[in-house]
Amino acid sequence: MSEAHSAPKLNDIQQQALKCAIQSGLPVDSRPYLTLANIIGGSEQQVITCIEEWINNGLIKRFGLVVKHHKLGYNANAMVVWNIPSHLVDEIGERIKQSGLVTLCYRRPRRLPDWNYNLFCMIHGKDRGQVLQQLNQLIKTCQLTEIEHDILFSYKQFKQCGGRFHRQHHTAPSAHCVPERKAINHG
Amino acid sequence: MDEIDRSIINQLQRGFPICERPYEQAAKALSITEAELINRIASLLEEKILTRFGPMYQIEKAGGAFTLAAMSIPEDEFDKVADQVNQFPEIAHNYERAHKLNMWFVLGTENPSEIASTIKRIEKETGYKVFNMPKLEEFYVGLYFPV
Numbered sequence: 001m002s003e004a005h006s007a008p009k010l011n012d013i014q015q016q017a018l019k020c021a022i023q024s025g026l027p028v029d030s031r032p033y034l035t036l037a038n039i040i041g042g043s044e045q046q047v048i049t050c051i052e053e054w055i056n057n058g059l060i061k062r063f064g065l066v067v068k069h070h071k072l073g074y075n076a077n078a079m080v081v082w083n084i085p086s087h088l089v090d091e092i093g094e095r096i097k098q099s100g101l102v103t104l105c106y107r108r109p110r111r112l113p114d115w116n117y118n119l120f121c122m123i124h125g126k127d128r129g130q131v132l133q134q135l136n137q138l139i140k141t142c143q144l145t146e147i148e149h150d151i152l153f154s155y156k157q158f159k160q161c162g163g164r165f166h167r168q169h170h171t172a173p174s175a176h177c178v179p180e181r182k183a184i185n186h187g
Numbered sequence: 188m189d190e191i192d193r194s195i196i197n198q199l200q201r202g203f204p205i206c207e208r209p210y211e212q213a214a215k216a217l218s219i220t221e222a223e224l225i226n227r228i229a230s231l232l233e234e235k236i237l238t239r240f241g242p243m244y245q246i247e248k249a250g251g252a253f254t255l256a257a258m259s260i261p262e263d264e265f266d267k268v269a270d271q272v273n274q275f276p277e278i279a280h281n282y283e284r285a286h287k288l289n290m291w292f293v294l295g296t297e298n299p300s301e302i303a304s305t306i307k308r309i310e311k312e313t314g315y316k317v318f319n320m321p322k323l324e325e326f327y328v329g330l331y332f333p334v
Contacts, residue, residue, distance in 0.1 A: 019249070026203070026241045028229045030210055030221060044207060051205055051242075059248045061328070065199040065228075066239040069332045072196070079284065079291070093326035103331075107324035108255065115257070115288060115318060124332065152284040152291070 007043060010050050014040045018050060069124060076128045076153065080135060081117035083110075083148040089119055095142040096121060101134050117150065128153060188236070191219060193334045195227055196236075200331055203240075252299040253279075254321040256306065257288040258313070265289070268313050277305045288318065 010018065017040040027035040033051070034044040054060045069077075080102075084092055089107055096105045096119075104122040123138070125131035131153075139145055194217055204212040214224040231237045246253050260268045265283065272292060273281055281292035296302050306317045 019244075022241045023239075023244070024241075025232070025239055028225055028232070028240070030208060030225065032209060033205070033207065048205055048207075054242070055205075057248075058245050060242040061245045062202070062243040063205070063241065064201060064203040065196060065231075065237050066241075066243060067196060067200060067332050068236060068238045071234075071236045072332055072334050074332055089324075093324065097327040100329075102327060103329055105325075105327040106255075106322045107326070108320040108322060111318045111320065114259070115320075120255070120320075150286065152286045155283040155285065 007045050007049070010040070010042050010046050014042050014046075015050060018042075018047060022051070073126050074124045075126060076131045077122060077124045078128075078131045078135070078154070079152040080121045080123055080138075081150050081152065082119040082121075082144070083117050084119050086118070092142065092144070092147070093119060096138065099138055099141045101138045101141065116148075188334075191217070191223075192227060192231065195224065195231070197333050199228075200333075246295060251295060251297050252302050253293060253295050254302050254319055255291065255293055256320065257292075257318045258290040258315050259288050260290050260315060268315065271313050272309060275305065275309060277301070 018036060021036055021039050026032045029035055031044070033047045037044045037047045040047070051060070051063070055063055082092070093105055093107060096102055101123070102121040103124050104120075106120050107118060108120050110116050110118050121138075123131050123134050125134060132151075135151065198217060199213060203209060206212055208221070210224050210228075211221040214221045217224065219227075228237075228240060232240060244251075258268070258272075269281065269283070269290065272278060272290070275294075277294045277296050279293040279295045281290065283289055284291050294302060294305055296305060302319070302321070306319055310317050
């Protein structure tokens with residue numbers, strides 16, 4: 001470990017190249033960080049230290065497998081939106097977080113008069129029945145009976161390529177996503 | 188997909204070791220060999236059960252930006268407009284949903300100023316208004332799908 005701390009950090013260009021290289025996926029071989037080090041021109045230990053640092057400072061919020069949830073039988077997803085008095089949003093958002101019944105929960109702006117909901121949750125389930133059951137439980141657990149809400153089930157997913165955003169980089173493989181033209185029916 | 192694949196998916200969605208031999212370390216916890224874990228992850232990727240294997244960035248910290256946006260598209264125009272919208276490389280995913288606002292997509296750009304300009308280009312290209320609904324506060328992100 002002493003080597004880890006004495007080795008200089010990757011420079012900006014190497015870090016940028018590393019960000020790009022790993023966003024398309026970790027190499028699937030026994031020394032993935034060494035493979036990455038060879039791509040970006042650094043050492044294995046520098047790559048390890050750098051990724052650890054990104055996890056610690058929150059640049060990487062999760063590091064691991066990202067699944068295609070439809071393929072795992074999560075065929076229904078609903079965006080559940082709530083019209084919550086502004087002064088209660090924080091309290092209710094916290095309750096929903098604690099419930100463990102949603103996969104995402106964000107506050108977003110209203111767009112009056114077309115859209116009057118300000119809290120957005122995603123509920124994923126095997127089918128619509130399960131999603132609705134989970135929603136009922138959420139309403140009960142978080143005492144949301146009085147709150148106006150709407151459920152937006154999805155019909156079709158047209159495109160999913162995850163949160164990739166780095167453009168092609170001259171020292172790293174392209175991670176730019178290719179649009180999937182074909183719609184996938186799942187609902 | 189068998190029991191071992193399932194435990195790989197359940198365990199490694201939560202995190203992956205960062206050390207010289209990460210597959211070996213993860214394999215130990217799963218009571219399989221390093222080679223088997225590598226082969227199984229490769230197959231899960233090939234079968235497209237996994238979209239990715241690696242980091243999920245906090246995009247704002249990386250200098251980029253994300254937003255959720257919606258449009259209200261007449262049914263007979265929907266497929267045409269969906270095609271137009273999906274042409275934009277900034278679109279991360281796009282769903283048809285049951286509401287007057289029936290098209291919902293996530294935009295990701297390399298810097299925050301590109302969100303507004305991309306929305307303008309989408310409006311110009313399609314002729315329909317885009318409702319931008321950026322995240323104001325994050326209460327919970329727990330995209331974990333046990334199998």
